Amino acid sequence: NAGVTQTPKFQVLKTGQSMTLQCAQDMNHEYMSWYRQDPGMGLRLIHYSVGAGITDQGEVPNGYNVSRSTTEDFPLRLLSAAPSQTSVYFCASSYSLQRSYEQYFGPGTRLTVT
Amino acid sequence: KNQVEQSPQSLIILEGKNCTLQCNYTVSPFSNLRWYKQDTGRGPVSLTIMTFSENTKSNGRYTATLDADTKQSSLHITASQLSDSASYICVVSASRGGSYIPTFGRGTSLIVHP
Secondary structure, eight states: OOOOEESSEEEOOTTTEEEEEEESSSSSEEEEEEEEETTTTOOOEEEEEEEETTTEEEEEOEEEOOOOSSSSOOOOSSSSOOOOGGGEEEEEESSSSSOOOOEEEEOOOEEEEE | OEEEEEEESEEEEEEOOOOOEEEEOOSSSSEEEEEEEEOTSOOOOEEEEEEEEEOOOEEEEEEEEEEEETTTEEEEOOOGGGGOOOOEEEEEEEEETTTEEEEOOEEEEEEEEE
């Protein structure tokens, strides 16, 4: 049981490049989400999904796309990278969004946009 | 706007001592409050989850309290260990149409010295 996995661990992009951050979980969780963590700020929700085929925007969705074709995978796409997207990205999953279910975080992807 | 404020921003204590971290929130409608521990370079790990009706929850040497009337929570760490050095994050979730949207505090950075 690997939990929540994220790839790559580190990535450097040039402004304007696109890429996909991968996230997978093997716990059969319905709820998955993407956060970014910037110095001096709390984690901020980018996008989330409550099940395969269903996604919704979080607090800071601009510049990011997501899709959920399977229960296991929830990739985050940067369409045209900008320096403001330099951050650490965390993927998380939970069995449900109901009140007391545990939320598990991946190890993070550190992204630098030059 | 939903907000979560944590204090102090950072704290240094000696090994074996106790400490208390604070969390004040203005999140509505309240669903649950969670405390996470985040080691440097890793994703957050859940310590406790409390709903509206719970006013205390323990996890080993960690005890969280919740006062829903004053919208305050605290995390008490007993007999600190070097491994407690980490960032501690308070997260309060609001309910929205069946979903539970989290608001993260900026965290308290705890350093435990031998």
